[in-house]
Amino acid sequence: MALEGVTESASALAAGKPVATAVVDAVAAVEDFPLYKSVGYGGLPTENGEVELDAAFMDGDTLAFGAVGNLVDIANPVRVAHALSRQRYNSLLVGQGAREWALSQGFADKSMLTERAMQHYRKRCRETLDKGLSPYDGHDTVGIIGLDKQGSMSVATSTSGLFMKKRGRIGDSPIIGSGFYCDSETGAATATGVGEDLMKGCTSYEIVRRMAQGMTPQQAADSVVFELEDKLMSRFGRVGDLSVVCMNNRGEFGAATNIKTFSFVVATARQPLTVFRTERLLEKTHYHAVDEEWMQAYAARIRAPIEDHLIARISCAQLPQTALVAEMRDSDGIADTRFGCAPFARITLLPDALWHDALTEGLLAALRPLFASPVSADIVLDVTDIDEVVLAQVLRFLFNQVHRLSDLQLKKTSECVRIKHITALCLPEQQAKLETIFRQQQAIAHGMVAARRLADIPSDRCTPQFMVEEAQKLCAAYPALRCEVLNEKAIVEQGLGLLNAVGKGATCPPRLLAIHYDGVSDGPVRCYVGKGITFDTGGLWLKEGAGMYTMKYDMCGAANVLGLMLTVAELALPVRIMGVLALAENAIGPDAMQPGSVATACNGMTVEINNTDAEGRLVLADAIAWASQRHPQARYIIDMATLTGAVVKALGYELSGLMTQDEPLREALTQAGKRSGDEVWSLPLDARLKKQTDSAIADLCNTPTNNAAISASAAWLLHHFCPQTIPWAHLDISGTALWRENGRSVASGRPIPLLVEHLLGDL
Numbered sequence: 022m023a024l025e026g027v028t029e030s031a032s033a034l035a036a037g038k039p040v041a042t043a044v045v046d047a048v049a050a051v052e053d054f055p056l057y058k059s060v061g062y063g064g065l066p067t068e069n070g071e072v073e074l075d076a077a078f079m080d081g082d083t084l085a086f087g088a089v090g091n092l093v094d095i096a097n098p099v100r101v102a103h104a105l106s107r108q109r110y111n112s113l114l115v116g117q118g119a120r121e122w123a124l125s126q127g128f129a130d131k132s133m134l135t136e137r138a139m140q141h142y143r144k145r146c147r148e149t150l151d152k153g154l155s156p157y158d159g160h161d162t163v164g165i166i167g168l169d170k171q172g173s174m175s176v177a178t179s180t181s182g183l184f185m186k187k188r189g190r191i192g193d194s195p196i197i198g199s200g201f202y203c204d205s206e207t208g209a210a211t212a213t214g215v216g217e218d219l220m221k222g223c224t225s226y227e228i229v230r231r232m233a234q235g236m237t238p239q240q241a242a243d244s245v246v247f248e249l250e251d252k253l254m255s256r257f258g259r260v261g262d263l264s265v266v267c268m269n270n271r272g273e274f275g276a277a278t279n280i281k282t283f284s285f286v287v288a289t290a291r292q293p294l295t296v297f298r299t300e301r302l303l304e305k306t307h308y309h310a311v312d313e314e315w316m317q318a319y320a321a322r323i324r325a326p327i328e329d330h331l332i333a334r335i336s337c338a339q340l341p342q343t344a345l346v347a348e349m350r351d352s353d354g355i356a357d358t359r360f361g362c363a364p365f366a367r368i369t370l371l372p373d374a375l376w377h378d379a380l381t382e383g384l385l386a387a388l389r390p391l392f393a394s395p396v397s398a399d400i401v402l403d404v405t406d407i408d409e410v411v412l413a414q415v416l417r418f419l420f421n422q423v424h425r426l427s428d429l430q431l432k433k434t435s436e437c438v439r440i441k442h443i444t445a446l447c448l449p450e451q452q453a454k455l456e457t458i459f460r461q462q463q464a465i466a467h468g469m470v471a472a473r474r475l476a477d478i479p480s481d482r483c484t485p486q487f488m489v490e491e492a493q494k495l496c497a498a499y500p501a502l503r504c505e506v507l508n509e510k511a512i513v514e515q516g517l518g519l520l521n522a523v524g525k526g527a528t529c530p531p532r533l534l535a536i537h538y539d540g541v542s543d544g545p546v547r548c549y550v551g552k553g554i555t556f557d558t559g560g561l562w563l564k565e566g567a568g569m570y571t572m573k574y575d576m577c578g579a580a581n582v583l584g585l586m587l588t589v590a591e592l593a594l595p596v597r598i599m600g601v602l603a604l605a606e607n608a609i610g611p612d613a614m615q616p617g618s619v620a621t622a623c624n625g626m627t628v629e630i631n632n633t634d635a636e637g638r639l640v641l642a643d644a645i646a647w648a649s650q651r652h653p654q655a656r657y658i659i660d661m662a663t664l665t666g667a668v669v670k671a672l673g674y675e676l677s678g679l680m681t682q683d684e685p686l687r688e689a690l691t692q693a694g695k696r697s698g699d700e701v702w703s704l705p706l707d708a709r710l711k712k713q714t715d716s717a718i719a720d721l722c723n724t725p726t727n728n729a730a731i732s733a734s735a736a737w738l739l740h741h742f743c744p745q746t747i748p749w750a751h752l753d754i755s756g757t758a759l760w761r762e763n764g765r766s767v768a769s770g771r772p773i774p775l776l777v778e779h780l781l782g783d784l
Contacts, residue, residue, distance in 0.1 A: 024286050024296060026051040026165055031288035040169035041080060041103070048076070048099040048177045051163045060163050061097065063135040064181025067188050072133045074181055075195040078103040081174035081205035088195035089123075090115035091188075096129040099179045102195070104128075115191065162194050164201060164211030166268045168289075174270060176203040176211050183216075192216025198226035207233040208269035210242070215261025222249035228267050238267045238275030239306070246277040247304050277306040284311070329444070330367040330396060332388070333403035334376050339446055346370075355387055359396060366397040379410035379698055382675075385418055389762070392422055398441040404455060405448055410698040413462055417774060419443055420466030424473055426767065431479075464591040465777050469770025471495055472577070472584030476758075476768035480556035480573040484529040485604035488553060488576065492534055492583050492602070499590035501540055507533040515623060517647060519639040522620040522630065524605030526560065526613025531605035533644065534579075535651070536586045538598040545656035546597045547783075548648045549586075549776070552637045552662030553579025553604035560607050560633030561615060571766050575637070577758035578662040579604060584773050594780060599655075601648050603640035607633070619719045623647050624742060629719035631726070637664045638723060638735045645749070646742040656783075657686055657748040660739065661772060662755075667731035668704075669756040676702040677772050678753035680736035686748045693779035699772055701752065710737035 030047035034040065052061025059065055064072045076098035077088035087105025090113070092098045101123045105112045114122055124130060162180035178201050180194045193200035193216035200216070202225040203209035210228035212219050224245055231241035246263050253260040264278040272289045278299050285308075288294040296316065297308040333340055335356070340346050349356035349370045356370040369391060375384040400419060404412060419440055427434040445455050475483065475491055489506055496502040509530035512521050517533065524531025554575035558564060564572070579602035586600045614620070614633055621627050624646035628639065641660050648658055668678040677694075679701035681687050687703055694700035713734035716722035721741060725734045736751045743749035752772055760769040 026163060027286040027288055028294060030165060030167055031294055034167060034169050037170065040167040040173045041078075041175045043169070044165050044167040044175045044177045045078060045099055045103045047165050047167075048163055048179050049097045052097050052099060052179050059181050059184075060179050061181075062131070062133050063138050064133055065138055065184040066134065066181075067186050067190075069188050070134075071188065072138065072181055073186075073188070073190075074098045074133065074179070075191060076102040076177070076179040077195040077197070077201050078106050078177045079175065079197065079201055079203040079209075080106060081176070081203035081209060084204065086112060086197050086201075088113045088197070089119040090191040090195045092116075092119045092123065094130060094132055095120055095123045096131040096133070099177050101126075101128055102177070113195065113197075116189065162200070162211075162213035164194075164213060164266065166203070166209040166211060166266065168268060168270065168272055172205060172270060174203050174205040174209050174268075176201045176209040178211055180213075193219040193224070196220060198223045200225060202226040202229045204229055204233075205270060208238065208267060210265055210267035212263070212265045214263045218249070218253055218261045219263060221253065224249065224263070224265060225267075228265060232267070232269050238269050238273050239277075240275070242267050242275040242277035243304065243306055246279055246306075250279045275306075276308060329365050329399045329401045330369070331362075331365045331401045331403075331446075332369045332371070332391075333401075333446065334373050334406060335370045336373050337370075337403045337405060337446070339403070339405065340370075357391065365401070373406075376406065376411060377408045379408050379414070382414060382698070384411055385414055388415065388418065392419075392440075395422070395438045395440060398438055399444065400440055400442070401444045401446055403446045404451065405446065409458070410696065412458060413774070414698040416443070416459060416462035417466050417469065420463050421469055421473070421770065423466075424470045426477060428474065429477060461592065461777075461781075464588050465774050466770075467591050468584035468586075468588030468777075469773050470584075471587050472580040472773065473768040473770050475583070476574055476577050476580045478573075480606070483555050483573065483576070485524070485532040485553070485555055485606065486529065488555065488579065488583075488602065488604055489532050489534050492536065495583070495587060496536060496590075499587070501538055501593070502586060502590050503537050505535040505537065507535075515647070516621070516625075517623045517643040518621040519628060519643040520603055520605060522614045522618070523554070523560075523607055523636040523639050526610040527606035527608035528610070529555070529606050531640075532602075533647065534602040534604060535648075536583065536600040536602070538586055538589055538596070538600075540589070540593060540595045541597060544597055545654060546599055546652040547780070548599050548601065548652060548655045548658040549582045550601045550603065550641060550644045550648055550658060550660040551579035551582035552576070552641050552660070552664065553602045554637055554640065555604065555606045557607045557634070557636065558609055560613055560636060561609060562632050562634040563609070564634060571759065574759055574766065574768060575607075575663050576604070577768055578637075578641075578660070578754065580768070581661055581754075581758070581770065581773055584770060585776050588773060588777055589780065592777075595784065596780065599648060599652060601644045603644035605636075605640055607636045622742060623650065626721060626741060627719040628738075629716040629722045631716075631722055632724040635724045635735070637662050638738050642739055642742040645739060649742070649744050649747055653744070653746070655747050657683075657750070658743055659686075659690075659750045659752065659776070661752040661776075663758050664735050664751075664753045665732045665755055668753040671704070671732065672702050672756055674756045674759075674761060676700055677757045677775070678732055678755075679703045679750060680706040680733060680753070681748075681750035682706055682740065683748040683750065686750050689782065690750060690775070690779055693782055694775050696782075697774040697778035699757075699775035699778070701772075701775065704733050704736070706733055706736050706740065706751075710734055714738045714741075 026047035030043040033043035073091040079086040087102040164178040199220040210225040228241045268274045283299045299308045362368040557572040557575040582600040713725035757771040759766040
């Protein structure tokens with residue numbers, strides 16, 4: 022059905038556009054719609070898995086026509102056909118010749134094969150190739166006839182042809198007289214169905230000829246279709262689908278079909294845009310306008326997922342009892358197939374041990390390569406026997422698939438399948454608990470995705486002000502969230518000298534963003550502080566080139582505070598929270614901080630800056646002190662930052678470093694890490710580190726001179742900025758804030774799962 026195309030062409034004709042332009046634009050709109058599986062982009066493949074497209078155009082005034090057959094990887098073949106109609110010779114081109122001509126005329130080279138079309142292809146391969154293929158099933162053609170105010174008529178067609186057809190096969194659609202015909206002095210017709218049968222009757226030309234002899238469009242359509250059907254049955258013994266639509270030069274229309282039902286769209290000066298559905302009664306075609314219920318069912322049908330991807334344990338008792346599954350179960354490791362697994366698009370069976378391996382994330386390691394190129398938007402996940410931590414990890418991973426680097430639209434990439442629905446294969450008694458787990462992990466992933474998207478943006482765009490504006494947009498969706506912003510002037514006025522020292526060297530000035538969440542009207546406020554260095558050159562203590570490459574991610578702490586706040590709002594937790602994002606760019610400029618300078622924090626403490634590449638602890642220190650002043654009775658303050666490379670050397674990429682002097686807070690965070698699968702490991706923090714921050718001219722020095730205990734020394738500096746009356750913990754996420762694979766790094770969204778789990782346990 023060409024609803025979108027007719028809608029567009031009717032508007033164009035009403036506005037006075039030439040009929041040729043309106044008709045071609047209408048067909049092109051249908052070609053561009055990937056869910057029409059038989060037309061243009063998303064068209065159905067040949068038996069070789071290729072998309073070969075046919076299209077045609079005819080001008081009813083001049084009888085000029087153009088057509089292409091077996092056109093491969095050219096966008097909008099109808100536009101190529103239209104261009105060919107202006108050629109005196111060579112107006113019908115096929116195969117490589119058609120492609121070469123199209124490219125020579127500047128038409129876009131575009132892969133027309135979509136993953137959805139390949140899903141149809143794989144399904145057909147599984148179900149029918151070994152049984153004797155019947156290619157025609159669900160195939161259709163878009164054919165549009167137009168008549169403008171000047172009495173000019175045009176017709177255009179487009180199709181990918183019979184599903185699973187032989188390479189090089191051409192049907193009726195690009196063949197003048199069969200798939201289409203147009204004469205402005207009489208009318209026009211276009212056909213769809215089994216081209217090998219339609220061509221035997223020169224169907225479209227014959228309908229126009231009979232209209233010229235005085236038949237109405239409906240009489241001409243019925244007589245041609247039913248006479249051809251009778252002739253083929255009597256002479257050949259069988260007949261395929263035959264469907265036609267036609268219009269005369271007065272705007273009267275008709276339609277006929279030999280199948281049970283057929284839909285078409287009409288819009289004229291006298292007939293408003295209407296979708297009709299045909300019925301065959303005796304030797305006549307009747308049609309009536311469809312209702313809203315039919316339209317909704319149609320929309321749901323073309324958008325419906327084709328098949329699911331089943332992911333299960335090898336021993337799962339709920340699996341289909343088929344020979345394929347039995348063979349897969351005999352595998353020693355991972356068993357994965359896309360063939361012979363109907364009604365699924367893909368079946369993946371994984372060793373039972375992985376479903377209980379929370380420590381090494383074995384199940385995630387097995388799933389990651391599978392979802393590099395997913396084949397289905399719908400996942401069926403076996404949760405009948407799975408460790409709860411592993412389940413949380415897997416759900417977050419799946420929900421996080423909604424974000425890919427291609428979403429930034431900085432690189433030309435082809436469309437890929439995105440996960441849109443996850444179904445749990447579970448036991449009845451598990452359902453209630455699983456609903457809670459799914460809802461929580463989806464909310465956590467929502468915050469992680471927001472943080473990851475922001476962190477992945479290049480730093481020339483993701484400035485402190487940009488982060489503020491993006492946070493404000495995201496928070497606006499939740500009435501319980503409100504934003505408070507300090508610009509560079511307010512930062513100086515409120516005495517945040519450390520934040521100002523770091524940010525004043527950049528052309529993009531610093532910001533302090535406080536996000537407030539009031540899930541209840543009173544009670545203690547929980548505070549989270551995030552380091553937001555949008556790019557870290559190291560300042561005058563310049564980093565080497567290799568160490569600077571990933572420094573756009575030096576704001577992950579702040580991004581994760583934002584993500585945490587969004588998750589809390591999504592879950593509507595009954596708490597009060599303040600998230601503080603300390604935002605600055607550590608750049609080189611005339612006003613950049615200098616080694617040996619001294620800055621004063623908002624709590625009055627002075628810090629000697631002997632290393633400008635230790636800027637993160639400076640902005641954190643000011644933000645922690647500012648938060649403690651805003652909420653002196655805070656339940657706790659937890660800060661997070663990609664602070665030191667030393668923590669990676671100590672703990673690797675799986676564990677975040679935890680430093681605190683508050684034992685109950687240490688224990689609560691440690692246990693939350695184990696429950697969530699987002700673990701921490703404690704590093705020492707006590708007075709033995711005092712000498713690491715001693716300064717001869719200030720209260721503190723921002724880095725030790727002996728290059729020892731780097732991570733713990735940074736935490737020791739930070740602890741001076743939180744009053745002893747407020748429990749405080751520092752999370753160094755340098756190893757965990759990024760996911761590293763194949764030599765590349767992307768934001769991970771950690772430690773949001775840890776912090777949400779800790780919050781849930783602290784309610």
